[in-house]
Amino acid sequence: MAIFPFKSSRARRFDVLVQPHLDALYRFAFRLAGQQQDAEDLVQDVVIKLYPRLEELEGVEQLRPWLNRVLYRQFIDQVRRKGRQLDRPLTEFVGPEDQSDWFDSLESDQAGPDLHLEQARLGPMLDAVLAGLPPDHRTMLLLHDVDGWRVEDIAEVLDVPEGTIKSRLHRCRSALRNKLRHEVEPPPLDGRVGLGD
The missing domain is CATH 1.10.10.10 (Winged helix-like DNA-binding domain superfamily/Winged helix DNA-binding domain)
Structure with a gap:
């Protein structure tokens, strides 16, 4: 399933870059957030944040680690903003x-x-x-x-x-x-x- 169902050229380019990494991003987000809804929200926030930066994405040599780093930083920012500590069994x-x-x-x-x-x-x-x-x-x-x-x-x-x-x-x-x-x-x-x- 495409990230963006509409077929603009920009959306197709973004989809081709990011779609192959979404499952891995979600698994990493779930490991960090610990809950399905929080992990989905985290990945969605990252996708929304990165869409305007398509040209930068296209220049990244190894996209998967770069995306993981962006997701991790987004998670840390959210934790700091909420001022909560995630303790899970x-x-x-x-x-x-x-x-x-x-x-x-x-x-x-x-x-x-x-x-x-x-x-x-x-x-x-x-x-x-x-x-x-x-x-x-x-x-x-x-x-x-x-x-x-x-x-x-x-x-x-x-x-x-x-x-x-x-x-x-x-x-x-x-x-x-x-x-x-x-x-x-x-x-x-x-x-x-x-x-x-």
Whole structure:
């Protein structure tokens, strides 16, 4: 389906450039916004914003990363304007079928009742820990570790050096690991528990 149903020359040129990237843009917008309506609105805002800039679009060498960068900046602008922080559970990022695959990659290959119990306990805990990360760190971690984006692609979209992305990913994973360890480990004994005096 064409972006613009009317057939002006300008609209056809725009359609040819942008249409092949709309699905990927929507998936990226959904990852950022977390809800179908918000993602659709975000993509629509970007398309409306870019239509007057057709000549600039035609000069872009690699359009997909450029469009992702425009969409990301639009999202950041909207978040700043609304002054809200987007905290969503992991289950909104990863469907139940993908979530179990992701958890399986963290656990042993032997699927038994212990594994299922641990996954049921770890899921909400992981949601809470991820929600506690800053939104940009959470998004970067999920784009790379869950969606499989390459470091180079994230660096291009965020317009920062690859080394910065690598160090931020390292810090995000370290923070996630530490918070999970704190949640999973039992609290230390404080001397008030006796052994049958």
